[in-house]
Amino acid sequence: MADGMQSSLKQSDSATLALLGKKQVLKRRFSFTSLFAFAVCELITWETVLALFSQAFDNGGPAGAIYGFIIAWLSTMSVYTVISELASLAPIAGGQYYWVYMLAPPRYKTVCSYAIGWLTSLAWIATVATETLFAGTMIQGAMIIDNPDYAGTKWQGTLLTWAVITGCVLINVLIPQWLPRFEVFILVFHIAGFFAILVTLLVVTPTLGTHAS
Incomplete structure (x- = not known):
């Protein structure tokens, strides 16, 4: 049954690409669940808010943090x-650069598609650098909290960042067939971490009445 479903999906993919004048080359590895997991984890929602909340709070206060979040959410949603x-x-796997070529005026198709292709590539490179640095420094922060005697240094944070990059490369290169399952696992970990931190904050944060007294 699974083989039949996989064959049906492959035929559907090939037919869709044929309508766009393309031939299927890449192998389908991700299901809807694993793609959804990748999209959710790529947005790093509560992790980013948790790490960068103090900046918005310090610069805009409670109102600035809340309204800034709403504006950012609406902008991202659009x-x-x-x-x-x-x-x-x-x-199409090409994504933005193909869509630009498809929708841009004929005179500017090539140059716009070329520019968007490079901008998208640079954005992905910057995203990888940012998220791995983010993960490395979070690991270092957890080490500092767990061991007060540990004095974290910048070069150690850099090594942890490279360790995260190495782990990502090894997973994608050596065991790509496990990547969809790994994405689902990270989604579960992402959701569990959100509730774990939320419950912890609710328990350890003093109430308004306690604070006032």
């Missing part, structure tokens, strides 16, 4: 709504 519509219209 961008991803457009991307979702384009992805459903033309599900």
Whole structure:
């Protein structure tokens, strides 16, 4: 049954790409669940808020943090709504640079597609650098909390960042067939971590009445 479903999906993919004038080359590895897990984890929602909340709070106060979050959420939602519509219209691995070529005026198709392709590539490179640095410094922060005698240094944080990068590369290169399952595992870990931190904050944070007394 699984083989039949996989064959049906492959035929559907090939037919969709044929309508766009493309031939299927890549092998389907991700299911809807694993793709959803990847998208959720890629957004690093509560992790980013937890790490960067103090900056918004210090610069704008409680109101600035709340309204800034709402503005950022609406802005991000508008961008991803457009991307979702384009992805459903033309599900091509190239993504943005293909959509730009498809929709841009004929005179500017090539130059716009070239520019967007490079900008997208640079954005992915920057995202990898940012998220691995973020993960490395979070690991170092956990080490500092667990061991007060440990004095974290910048070069150690850099080594932890490279360790995270190495782990990601090894997973993608050596065991790519496990990547979809790993994404689902990270999604479960992501959701569990959110509730673990939320419950901890609710328990250890003093109430308004206790603080006032």
